[in-house]
Amino acid sequence: MKKTLHSIKTFLQSLRFKKFVKRLGIFILGCIVFIVIASGALSFYFNRNKTEIIAKINTKINENINGKFHIGDFQYKFLTGFPNFTLALKDVELKDNQWNTHKHTLLKANEIEVRLNVLNLLQKEINIHKILINEAQIYVYKAENGYSNANIFKPKKKKTPETTSESGTTIDQVDLNDVHFVLDNRIGHKLFDIDIASLKSKVNYDDENWQTDVFLKTNIKSLAFNTVHGSFAKQKLLQGTFAVSYAAEKEKIDVKTENLKIGKDAFDIVAFFNLAKGSALFGINIGTTILWEDASNLLSENISSKLNRFNLKEEIDVNCDIKGDFNAEGDPKIVVQAEVKNNELSIPDGLITDCGFKGIFTNNFKPKSGFNDANSAIILTRLSGKYKNIPLTIPQLSINNLDKPLATGIVKSDFDIENLNEENAEKWINFTEGHATANLKFQFDIVDLYITKPRFIGNVNIQNASFHFIPKNVRAEKINVQLEFTQEALLIKKIAYKHQKNTIFIDGRIDNFLNLYYDAPEKMVVNWNIYCPSIDIRQFLGVLATSQKKKMTVKKPSMSHQLRTAIEKCIVHISIKADKITYNKLTATNTKAQIQMIDSRLVIKNGSLQTCGGSINFSSTVSPNGKNFNFASNAQVNQVDITRFLKSFSNFGITSFSPNNIRGKLTSNANVTGLINSNGELIPNSAHGNLVFNVSQGALRNFEPIMKIGKFAFPFRDVENITFSDLSGNFKLRGEQIDVNKLTISSSVLNLDAQGVYSFGRGTNLALTVPLRNSKNDAQLATKAERDAVRQRGIVLHLLAVDDNGKMKIKWGKKDKNN
Numbered sequence: 001m002k003k004t005l006h007s008i009k010t011f012l013q014s015l016r017f018k019k020f021v022k023r024l025g026i027f028i029l030g031c032i033v034f035i036v037i038a039s040g041a042l043s044f045y046f047n048r049n050k051t052e053i054i055a056k057i058n059t060k061i062n063e064n065i066n067g068k069f070h071i072g073d074f075q076y077k078f079l080t081g082f083p084n085f086t087l088a089l090k091d092v093e094l095k096d097n098q099w100n101t102h103k104h105t106l107l108k109a110n111e112i113e114v115r116l117n118v119l120n121l122l123q124k125e126i127n128i129h130k131i132l133i134n135e136a137q138i139y140v141y142k143a144e145n146g147y148s149n150a151n152i153f154k155p156k157k158k159k160t161p162e163t164t165s166e167s168g169t170t171i172d173q174v175d176l177n178d179v180h181f182v183l184d185n186r187i188g189h190k191l192f193d194i195d196i197a198s199l200k201s202k203v204n205y206d207d208e209n210w211q212t213d214v215f216l217k218t219n220i221k222s223l224a225f226n227t228v229h230g231s232f233a234k235q236k237l238l239q240g241t242f243a244v245s246y247a248a249e250k251e252k253i254d255v256k257t258e259n260l261k262i263g264k265d266a267f268d269i270v271a272f273f274n275l276a277k278g279s280a281l282f283g284i285n286i287g288t289t290i291l292w293e294d295a296s297n298l299l300s301e302n303i304s305s306k307l308n309r310f311n312l313k314e315e316i317d318v319n320c321d322i323k324g325d326f327n328a329e330g331d332p333k334i335v336v337q338a339e340v341k342n343n344e345l346s347i348p349d350g351l352i353t354d355c356g357f358k359g360i361f362t363n364n365f366k367p368k369s370g371f372n373d374a375n376s377a378i379i380l381t382r383l384s385g386k387y388k389n390i391p392l393t394i395p396q397l398s399i400n401n402l403d404k405p406l407a408t409g410i411v412k413s414d415f416d417i418e419n420l421n422e423e424n425a426e427k428w429i430n431f432t433e434g435h436a437t438a439n440l441k442f443q444f445d446i447v448d449l450y451i452t453k454p455r456f457i458g459n460v461n462i463q464n465a466s467f468h469f470i471p472k473n474v475r476a477e478k479i480n481v482q483l484e485f486t487q488e489a490l491l492i493k494k495i496a497y498k499h500q501k502n503t504i505f506i507d508g509r510i511d512n513f514l515n516l517y518y519d520a521p522e523k524m525v526v527n528w529n530i531y532c533p534s535i536d537i538r539q540f541l542g543v544l545a546t547s548q549k550k551k552m553t554v555k556k557p558s559m560s561h562q563l564r565t566a567i568e569k570c571i572v573h574i575s576i577k578a579d580k581i582t583y584n585k586l587t588a589t590n591t592k593a594q595i596q597m598i599d600s601r602l603v604i605k606n607g608s609l610q611t612c613g614g615s616i617n618f619s620s621t622v623s624p625n626g627k628n629f630n631f632a633s634n635a636q637v638n639q640v641d642i643t644r645f646l647k648s649f650s651n652f653g654i655t656s657f658s659p660n661n662i663r664g665k666l667t668s669n670a671n672v673t674g675l676i677n678s679n680g681e682l683i684p685n686s687a688h689g690n691l692v693f694n695v696s697q698g699a700l701r702n703f704e705p706i707m708k709i710g711k712f713a714f715p716f717r718d719v720e721n722i723t724f725s726d727l728s729g730n731f732k733l734r735g736e737q738i739d740v741n742k743l744t745i746s747s748s749v750l751n752l753d754a755q756g757v758y759s760f761g762r763g764t765n766l767a768l769t770v771p772l773r774n775s776k777n778d779a780q781l782a783t784k785a786e787r788d789a790v791r792q793r794g795i796v797l798h799l800l801a802v803d804d805n806g807k808m809k810i811k812w813g814k815k816d817k818n819n
Helices: 002-012 015-062 118-122 292-296 301-307 417-422 513-519 537-544 559-569 642-648 704-713 784-791
Strands: 067-076 085-096 107-116 128-142 173-185 190-206 209-224 236-247 252-262 265-274 281-290 316-325 333-347 350-362 377-387 390-400 406-416 429-447 450-469 474-485 489-499 502-511 525-536 571-583 586-598 601-611 614-625 628-641 662-676 688-701 721-734 737-747 751-759 765-771 796-804 807-812
Touching: 281 292, 292 301, 292 316, 406 417, 417 429, 586 642, 614 662, 628 642, 642 662, 662 721, 721 784, 751 796
Parallel strands: 128 173, 525 571
Antiparallel strands: 067 085, 085 107, 107 128, 173 190, 190 209, 209 236, 236 252, 252 265, 265 281, 281 316, 316 333, 333 350, 350 377, 377 390, 390 406, 406 429, 429 450, 450 474, 474 489, 489 502, 502 525, 571 586, 586 601, 601 614, 614 628, 628 662, 662 688, 688 721, 721 737, 737 751, 751 765, 765 796, 796 807
16 A cells, blocks of 8 residues: 555656646646637627627517517627527517507516527527526417417428528527416416426427427416316426427427426326417326325315315325317316225215225216316225224215216125214114114215215115114114115015014015105105014003203204104004003903004004903004103993903092992993003093993992992992993093083992082082882893883982082982083
């Protein structure tokens, strides 16, 4: 190492090296002197020929334009661009011949630096090799009638064999600094407005073809293909290098760039622009990997305003293809393709996690219907994810017409139904177990980007579902349901419902379901067919209870809210058949009825059942009244055992006698209203209405009112055990009191007719007509006419049964006709 350093040092100190350095210095000095002398000569030449050079430049430019070219001043730049001749044009303006009409100056620059070939200049020719434009404004204007101020340039003359060898003027290099460029196309409503901080381009020519690499750094103020809809990449910084080439035969410019920065994101772009006369076709293809939000903010307002309502958490691969005509009105054709994997999609209606799909956007869904929102579509394929913890698979989803978006597709799902509790923000139903599968074709409107009125065709199967319906406090266990959605109806198949000791089998349909569910749920009629091997009616009264409705401020109706509204407002028709029904102490068999549920009212029509050895036909209405229930019933009772019947209904609240006091077969016609409690028991003194009855094969045992009369009037007759040949009445029920319009008793002890008011509390005032004759043998008479003939013979007592401080008192007298 020391030896090498010594050798280098020796060489540097040698005479040979010193001569080399001296000669090199003289050469460099000579070059400098030559440059100074040449530049001085060029300066001298310019100053001497300035007028001629200016005239030639003006002539050269004016030969090629239809307008006015104005230069404020000229300046030669010493040594700049050597060996070329550099000329600075000051305060340059370029206007077309129609400037006074539209007032848009094509070019206005503080300085344009022009570099001329020295050899051509010495031969009195102008050959521009480089132009530098500094601090300028370029405004390219195209009017509605097709006129453009860029048409200032005259078309080039075609070359002939005689002129082929002649040298033409070419510009090898163009640099722009601080240039404001505007392209204002009023025909197509297009506006490109950019601030060019720097543009550098060096052109390589091949005959009439050329190619260049253009470095561009610019801020985009407007890149609007349709000014009505707004700008792409607005207020974004664009920086990168473009490979640009021009093919003279095709009259087309091709552009390609990689890693072009727009804002903070990088893009690969391939584009073409057709320059042929009468054609302004262009195409731009853009590829990138970008965040959804960043991509949306690069698009025009009409698109981004919609896309900003969505979001994808992770980056996506996107390709955008734009094709159009600069002379055409409206938007260009736009096709955007994206692939999403393992992402999280935010939509106005919620969040889809574990999301993946391939997506296409086009604004030309039907090829001959134009490029607009009405003809735009979003097509998603192989979409999968979890919506509110419910897994979804959608092979294809199409959203057509972005003016009035309509989505169609097929959705499949397989999930545990406890996941539905996530959707139930109002907490009106709680699922505890069960599994569901769904395979549905769907269609729904999108209003303000929210899903509205989804319609389905297909099937849903639910197995072993258990839930708590909170507003009615109804619990159900192990329900199996098959639902089939059709265009005409919703078919409900094979529902097996278990509730406590009850098992119910249900099927049904809802006609016109898809329309009425959203638009008029109060008109929706649910037709049920119900079969019950055994059922306890009291356990279902809670279904009718009015839930406590809380006032809630809901920004938009959710699917859960819509379902609850439909359940509460719809009309339910039930055709019921039960082998065995229990209601309090009543047991009935072979029960049939038509039931309607309307606005929390239970309406029963054409009911029939067998009980207590007879039959009952009935109709009834039950509706909530606070914690109790109003009922209105019309019943025809035929030959039921009166003792068992009264026991079944807790003697209808009567305390003055018990069901054990009376025996026989009851036939009656009743039209009664009243109140029952949540246990299904009649509230005392609440019944109102009319009752007509007849008891055959009757007997009265230990009935206190009769026993009192008997002890007073017939102390020697058996009034504790009375048999009847006729026991009938016509009553009007008024709560605590009963208007006895007619009561006829023909018995083994006495005959009795009663009329007046009987009270379960106070206010009894009954007029009694009692013949004294012994009627023991009247029952042996063959006909009723014979019995009626002897009924009033003999002495007849007229008595009053009246209220005496809450107790019944018997006294002589007739009832006042005015009372």
